[in-house]
Amino acid sequence: MAPPLYTLAEGRPYPDASTAQRFSDGSPAKGLALLQDTQLIETLAHFSRERVPERVVHASAVGTWGEFEVTHDISHLTSAKFLTGIGTKSKTLSRISTVGPGAGSADTVRDVRGWALKIFTEEGNQNFVFNDIPVFFVRDPIKFPSLNRSHKRHPATNITDPTMFWDFHSQNQEGIHALMLLYSNRGTPQSVRHVNGYSGHTYKLTKPDGTFHYVKFHFKTNQGTDTLTEQEADKLAGEDPDFHKRDMWDNIAKGNYPSWTLYIQVMTPQQAETYRWNIFDMTRVWPHSDFPLQEVGKLTQNKNPDNYFADIEQAAFSPSTMVPGIAPSADIMLQARMFAYPDAARYRLGTNYQQLPCNRPAVPVYCPYQRDGQGTINGNYAGDPNYVRSALKPLAFCPVDKGLPGQTPQQKVLGQKESGKGGTAAAAGPDAKHNIWVMGTVEDYASEVTEEDFEQPREFGEKVLGKQPGQQEQLVSNVAGHLGKADPAVWEATFDMFSRVTPELGEAIRKAVTSKAQK
Structure with missing residues (x-):
């Protein structure tokens, strides 16, 4: 099988992706790399930039x-x-x-x-x-x-x-x-x-x-x-x-x-x-x-x-x-x-x-007010108005399908009839009426921990883990194994937290942690 024809990113062909230009007297042991070697420069420059920042959470x-x-x-x-x-x-x-x-x-x-x-x-x-x-x-x-x-x-x-x-x-x-x-x-x-x-x-x-x-x-x-x-x-x-x-x-x-x-x-x-x-x-x-x-x-x-x-x-x-x-x-x-x-x-x-292909919807998109910026790859809506309430008809170019006869590109996407007015009909959608908020005052707020916060954990421990042999003991072992590695300064508050679920759970974790610490 013939090897593939390699090119630079701009399309220029080159025969061997593993070579780099150099200036030398012919000796294999001597030579200087050349700044004119686009293949080498582009390969090194891209390598330094081929990772995007990883997610601050959910990275793996x-x-x-x-x-x-x-x-x-x-x-x-x-x-x-x-x-x-x-x-x-x-x-x-x-x-x-x-x-x-x-x-x-x-x-x-x-x-x-x-x-x-x-x-x-x-x-x-x-x-x-x-x-x-x-x-x-x-x-x-x-x-x-x-x-x-x-x-x-x-x-x-x-x-x-x-x-x-x-x-x-x-x-x-x-x-x-x-x-x-x-x-x-x-x-x-x-x-x-x-x-x-x-x-x-x-x-x-x-x-x-x-x-x-x-x-x-x-x-x-x-x-x-x-x-x-x-x-x-x-x-x-x-x-x-x-x-x-x-x-x-x-x-x-x-x-x-x-x-x-x-x-x-x-x-x-x-x-x-x-x-x-x-x-x-x-x-x-x-x-x-x-x-x-x-x-x-x-x-x-x-x-x-x-x-x-x-x-x-x-x-x-x-x-x-x-x-x-x-x-x-x-x-x-x-x-x-x-x-x-x-x-x-x-x-x-x-x-x-x-x-990007992995994020792009499977339906036509017409969003001419969101354009320009690094990496635009959708044609950028050519000369269509980039401001709202335009009375001008969009140009023939736009990244949408043909839609229905007699519709502007925006209406093809939104499934709207002609509004009879300049621009297009409003596209707020039916969900707008559901965003009903109770009137009140603006104030600083932080939720408080109450005994209600421990009701569902108590039910989980008793009615879920309690029905599976050994699972309550496994919970105690898992918590104690990790908590025991922490500074003892945080132990007492943690024992108290689990004791609010049930006193027995808090005491079991306390015993498991302190017994390991004494060994």
Whole structure:
């Protein structure tokens, strides 16, 4: 087979990608490199720039392509087309990650798993940015950076530090439910094929008539929620740090496609008004006994990435990316994340990250007010007006399909009729009427930890772990093993925190930690 014809990035051919020009007297031992050697200069310069900044959290991940199919129509709850009509299918891109460790870290470390999904729908992209546990560590967005810093490396030693971890959590005890999930064996899943994806946040499903329901989303793995013990996870971290990545790749390559079933919990606005817990607090679950799971569809991961950097590292997910029929709630953590995630993508990938193939919608895009900037690759809308309320017709060029006869390019995309006025009809969409906020005063606020914060963790320990032989003891062992490495200055507050779940749990952890310290 003939070798490929190599070229420079601008297209100039060159015969051998391994050679470099030099000036010499012919001796193989002597010679000077030349600045005129574009091939060498471009190769070295590109190498120094071929990495984008890694994600500040969720840096290490498994990524796959897949398909979502509706199995149970929920058009009575939402107008979102990808959720209506049994058999409706949409292409997906998934990224499941650890949270705290950096790129190249071991897959099997004890950590929450981020569970992100991009669904390419006929109404644009829908992003779900979930976790593999149904609750979170904090409910105040201003604490989010501090939470993640406490899980990372000490600013002086650059070493992961149990003292930082337990100091933060013992002083922010609303996260006790998430801690108990993390330190059960759920914190070390067998593989990413065996983890669930939970919205945590409360969303709205909306209808054009103004009605809506509050929902939580649950993607339940069909492979079973198998886990590793801490000893098994530690062993794999040393022997095969890419264990989860390898497991997913190999199973898809063999045609053993993993799948998840999407369920929703549904709450009416009237139920929300009187429910015993704040429904926007992501440190709390909605008990299934109150709001049963309702099946919606099936997600199947069936294709490995063609190139990890192009497909997965450049992928950007944000909870702000929603289609008509899905809307945010008054969940303050969700509101904050709707800013933080696209802002992180702009920093990592550039202002035009939505134009990258892995992020670009599967439908025509016409957004002439978002143009220019580094890396624009969509034609930049030629001479079309870049300001609002223009009476001018757009030029023939624009990156959209032909649409319907008699429509301007904007209306082809939005599915609107001619407005009869200058410019195009308003595109606020039906969800605008759902953004109703209760009038009040602006004030400084920080949530307080109350005894209610310990009710659900208590139920988890007694009704979930208590029904599985040895799991309560495993929780104690896992917590004590990590807490024992922390400075004793943070022990007492941590013992107190677990004692508020049950006195027996706090005392068991105290005994396990102090007995190890005395040996």
